[in-house]
Amino acid sequence: MSLLHPYFIIAIIYMMIFSYQEVFHGKVDKKWLWALGVYLIIVAGFRNQVGPDYGSYRGIYVYSDTKDYLSIFMKAFGMQGSQPMEVEWLYVFINKILLNIFNAPFYILTFVIAVLAIYFKVEYTDDNTFYPFTFMLFMFIPGFFIGESGQIRQNLGSFIAYFGIRFIKERKLWAYLICIYLAAGVHTVCYIFLPMYWLVRIPLSKFVMLSMIIISVFLSPFEIYRVFGSLLTSISADNTLAVGFNGYMDESVERLNGAIGIPEVMMAILTFFLFSFDKKMKEKFPYYEYHRAYVVIGICFYFIFRDNPIFSSRLAGAFIGFAYIIIPNAMYVVSSNSRKMIYSFIIAITIFNFVVFSSFKNIIGGRFTWELYKNYILP
Template structure:
């Protein structure tokens, strides 16, 4: 077992203190959320040779300078230029501008990407839960290490899409489509969210949810996703990057052949919350149905893609990111005693994730430990 660097522990302790405040004493001022956000941007954006995909993104940074602006803009228009484009156009454009115009070192790119991701993350969380610090603490491990400090392209693209939920609520289709377009320019997995503007409003009941989930579990061994072939391979490209943190998921042969691991446990927990609190959430929590629909899709996709660690982490994971916000949100609609039970359960999961993450080799491979973590600004 390895110990996370104290910088990360400070962030987690701060989240838990603010979490206690918001759960038992009322909503905390948003400025404290941005204070935390700035700190997280420094941790993720100015890290030095830290993160499982750090070297890969350095390679992309150099690669981006080989692409002409004409080729990049043609790709943005879905046209082919004189050069092949293996990475999404907007991410290449950001890389190229930083390198060509500002001659910026690589850590400026990670800083810019982290700042954008954390901004959209905070706005999404602030819009969609009354317990933002609780949700951030709940998702900190492994989310922050897989996302802001790991697969930074998919992480940023996903939070642009999550942010765009506000345009579904406001019925602003153009702005939603613009967000999808920009997010897809960072990582093409974000195009999967294109139909969610309409899917979010599909009425579901417990019977339909149960049928969908059971069907997905039944289909899991048959690998039906193979029927989509090249389309899914293109969407889940960059396998090297996707494998960065699959160690957290513990993709053992036993689990892939019917065993039970951490992801299955989390799917079971999420499913329980969906069914146990569905009625009260529909009555009392605004726009709950949108997140419920995303959650059901995420659970179904996870089981359908379960035998493929790339698809189950990259494709299903994009939807699951929406889903977990339902767990702290249930505290808003229940009695005080039940609220305390749910909060205790969330804290237990935070501790569990901390212990489990510390026990995996990835904490060392990612250089997040007290002896390996380095930062360009912090001592």
């Protein structure tokens, strides 16, 4: 077992303190959430050779400079320019601007991406839960290491798409379409969020939800996603980074062929919260029905794509990241004693994730330990 660098432990302790405050003593001023955001931007943005995908993204940074602006803009409008574009147009454009105009070193790119991602993350979290520190704590391991410090493209694209839920609530279609367009310009997987503007409005009874989940579980061994052929592959494919991503997920191999691992347990936990608190959440939590739609689709996607580690992590993972917000939100609609039980459960899961993440090779492969983590501006 290896120990995370103190910079990460400081963030965990900070979130725990304010998490306890917001759950048992009332909402914490947003400035303290932004203080956490700034700290995480520095830790993730200025990391040096940290993250299994670091080298791959640095290669993309150099690659982006070989593309001309006309080809980038044509790709933005769905056309093919004189040069093929293997990486999404907006991400390439950000890379090229930093290289051509500012001649910026690679860590400036990771900093810019971290600023954007954490901005959208903070805004989305503050918009959609009364317990932002608790949600951030709950998702920190392994989310921060897979997202802000790992798959930075999908992470940024996903949080732009998550941010877009405010436009679903306000029924601003064009604003939502622009949001998804920009998110997909960073990572194509975000196109799967496009139908959510309409899907979240469809009523879901417990019977319908249970039927959808059971059907998805039974369909899992049949790999029905193969009927979509190259469409899903083009959305989720990123072969340059697949090895790096799987470096985080040691258990992905173990859970294939019907085995049960941590992801399946987490799906069971999500399902439990979905059904146990559905009635109270509908009564007391604003726009809960919208969140519920993401949860159901995420669980179904996970089981349908379960036998493909790339699809189950990229396509299903995009929804699951949103889905977990219902767990801390459940504390808002229950009694004081139940709130204490749910909070204790969240802390227990956080500690469990800390131990598991530290026990896998992930922490060493990603260079997140005391000995291996380096930062350009932090000592």
